[in-house]
Amino acid sequence: MNRQVYYRSIKSKKHKQLIALQVIDLVYSIRNLMPRLGTRKLYHMLRFELGKINVGRDKLFKILKVNNMLITPKKSYHITTDSHHRFRKHKNIVSNLEFEHPEQVWVSDITYTGNRKNPSYLALVTDAYSKRIMGYDVSASLEMEGSIRALEMAFKNRNYRDRPLIHHSDRGLQYCSNEYQKILKNKFVSTSMTEKYDPYENAIAERVNGVLKQEFSIAAYNNDLSTKKKLVKDAINIYNTVRPHLSNQ
Structure with missing residues (x-):
């Protein structure tokens, strides 16, 4: 091999390694x-x-990829919806609706964040347009009080109080209950619900659940309820203020 070519290849290799190290440092930051x-x-x-x-x-x-730093999505599933109840189930009125501004539609859901030793459930209310989590609550059971606390937090964080608002959720007992629906009615909020057992009917809420679990690992550790609440609070703060949402670009 020509000496000039040899030393040029060594210099090129070192340059590429230096670039890779700079990239890795940026990613770790x-x-x-x-x-x-x-x-x-x-x-x-x-x-x-x-x-x-x-x-x-x-x-x-x-x-x-070379440095084994690509993220592989993890899938987990835990049933949190009980739609076999006596309460009224509403029509899906957002299936063909185009989201044009913040606080036009809120989507709500509950996801499992615990384990057998320390069960916990996270109730979320998310703005469909901005993807901002408006309200949340971590509790040790699926009782409707957790969903109501998340909803009340969302109303406290509401910015556009004079705009019409639709609340969309699955047909779970928590959202169909008289207490939950009374709050929506008193706030002049329209109600929309999924009509099938298809997660795509509440895709935004399902997506937010997945992000919090996969990217922030809120369900990965055997934490007590108090620690879990702090973990979720920090994750949602980062999600709302730092993490980019490509659908908003």
Whole structure:
């Protein structure tokens, strides 16, 4: 091999390694806060810094793959909906609705965040347009009080109080109950519910559940209820204020 070519190849290899180390440091600066944030969102958050060292999205994927830093989604399923009850079930009025502004539609759901030793459930109210979590509550049971507390928090955080609002959820006992529906009625909020056992009818709420579990690992540890509440509070604060939402770009 030509000596000039040989030393040029060594220099090129060292340069690539230096670039890769810079990229890994940048990724760790984000993942220290959000350990399971996906590569597309990492690129969105780091695109200016990556641009300075000529690293595009494809190169970022390649560097993370070589260093075993790509995130593999995890799937888990726990039934939290009991739709076999005597309360009224409402029609789905948002299935063909286009979300045009914040606080046009709120979506609510409950997800399991515990285990057999320390059961816990997270009730969420999320704005369908902005993806902001408006209200939440962590409790040790599926009783409707947790969902009501999440809803009341959402109303406290509401910014556009004069705009019409639709509340969309599954047909669970918590949302169909007289107490929950009374709050919505008193606030002049329209009610919408899923009509089938299809998670896509409440896809935004299901997506938020998955993000909190997969990216923030809120259900991964055997925490007592008090610790779980603090963990969820920190995760939702980061979700609302730091994490990018690609659907809003």
